[in-house]
Amino acid sequence: MGKSRIEAFSDGVLAIIITIMVLELRVPHDPTLDALGTLWPVITSYVLSFVYIGIYWNNHHHMFHAVRRVDGGVLWANLHLLFWLSLVPFVTAWMGENHFATIPTAAYGVILLMAGFAYRILQKALIHGEGNDSLLATAVGSDVKGRLSLLLYLTAIPSAFVNRWLAGAIYVSVALVWLVPDRRIERMVDER
Amino acid sequence: MGKSRIEAFSDGVLAIIITIMVLELRVPHDPTLDALGTLWPVITSYVLSFVYIGIYWNNHHHMFHAVRRVDGGVLWANLHLLFWLSLVPFVTAWMGENHFATIPTAAYGVILLMAGFAYRILQKALIHGEGNDSLLATAVGSDVKGRLSLLLYLTAIPSAFVNRWLAGAIYVSVALVWLVPDRRIERMVDER
Amino acid sequence: MGKSRIEAFSDGVLAIIITIMVLELRVPHDPTLDALGTLWPVITSYVLSFVYIGIYWNNHHHMFHAVRRVDGGVLWANLHLLFWLSLVPFVTAWMGENHFATIPTAAYGVILLMAGFAYRILQKALIHGEGNDSLLATAVGSDVKGRLSLLLYLTAIPSAFVNRWLAGAIYVSVALVWLVPDRRIERMVDER
């Protein structure tokens, strides 16, 4: 079974998720800089989530690039990932509108954690189909970055109850780790 | 006439349907677990509908995979299916916001029933174009699962008036029946 | 210049237009049939517009199917068509929420008229690129249906001021005329 339609559907869902988040940036009534200024937590959380969805799209793109065929299990593993990502606009708005209060900030981490798990499940399902000596399996390797991210989310969630800015700093750090492009798959595709 | 553009349009509509449902998950005002807890019926109905739209996308994907060409009748049969599915976010929100009250829960079943009928009409239109000895016709066979689903929806609608949780349980059961992957089409494509 | 990306973008915009209209179907607060019943004008106008956007997608699909290449003028003619169609959700909701009152019903006709004009401009731009003896030019011919539709919209707009149901009946009639599939392009593609 070809992979193009699963890519198209995922592109569609990710494009919608990344774009509808802006609908939560409610237009202020007053035409003043002060009115815009009160939106800073909503805008900050929007930027963070835009970067996260962008990272997911980027990694999804790279991962499927290294894959030749998909089966029914991959379709569901992919939908499972999209489910958790579809909740990102919800927690983004909740966290932003409540000025990074404890519970919404922890909830944001829970969704990131679940999405991170779902990504790893999808990755395993794809490697299962491709074989352990496949391009994808070699490129992913022991997936230090993926596992480290899950660990950091797990740390961020309780730390939101100690200091919410600590949790926020962890979310930003994980995003920065992923922003540095992971050239393994690209390099390996080029080599073959 | 090629099938790629009808697939792309359907992917787009299904991607939007599955994603805009999250807009009905209104962000709670308070940053508390209690505020999140009051959302459980809305979240539950969101999960159920996410799974249903996912199943439709999966089956749509598989069905068109086995098809070589489409005609004008198929275009309309496909739009007819998308019409009923486009109402899923509406009944999902109505059912969730009213804590699975009788009428919305029954209405949810009516939409699932109409979508199920529309799917069978689309299936027939595709088989009509492919021929009765085609891959698709053989793979679909007597479509026990499709017909059973319609029967279960027909049972769920009146049972919502007796006990709404009974109707809910039927909706969940039908989803579970479809979550188990249907490998017939995959296997047949592989064999040929 | 290839036509695949203009098709993909148009599919995206049309998929979003046809789907976000459902966001105007505001979920009723009460879980009763009466509450659902008060929505009938909104649902009726939703169905009508769903069919119209479906017709546009169908015709757009057929028209571009007969086209081999597009130029910059076609890109803008296409965006011009999408602009008018993007206003369909707005007039649909205005007409529905006001129970087909005179001004919104006439405004609905104005948008349909402008979209019809825009479609003819796009058609001319495509025929200009393909040549007068092209498949598309032959298939379109004198475009009786397209010109008749414009005439009917022009009739419907003033008749909304006499009797709004008359205007509504005209909109439904035009849709029915187009629902009957136009097999000219399909037949000609097959012949060649």
Add this chain to the structure above:
Amino acid sequence: MGKSRIEAFSDGVLAIIITIMVLELRVPHDPTLDALGTLWPVITSYVLSFVYIGIYWNNHHHMFHAVRRVDGGVLWANLHLLFWLSLVPFVTAWMGENHFATIPTAAYGVILLMAGFAYRILQKALIHGEGNDSLLATAVGSDVKGRLSLLLYLTAIPSAFVNRWLAGAIYVSVALVWLVPDRRIERMVDER
């Protein structure tokens, strides 16, 4: 790495941006021409932004048409452009609902300026990958239009504080400059 999926994702995001702006065109409660008339600033800003997003899509389409492969830097440069464009619906609504008041009108220019910068960064990233003697590098040349646009946005932002209509006139002028099709890339693709 192929360019088709980055095109598909960008088409998706741009299609959603151009379409969800219409959700800010709130349906008036009264079915009167007066009620429609009060919407003129919102409609005007919608038209302007629709044209701008259309121009970006057009230019994006042309630019990627001249490109053969993309790398990780291009993916992020593209997401950066989409980020600024995703804020267009927000500033469009803010400007429209406040009848082109000074601050929102200046903010509109800031977003256009940032999107213009982001477009130039993307252009440079693509030229970097293609080489300085590539089709794209030759077609873009010294990019007078791109640099002039940035200069005009830079002029418009302070002039909004002098006279907001002056800023508006500059935004319209830049759009008109780009509406005139830029046939350089098309011509060069044809020549090769």
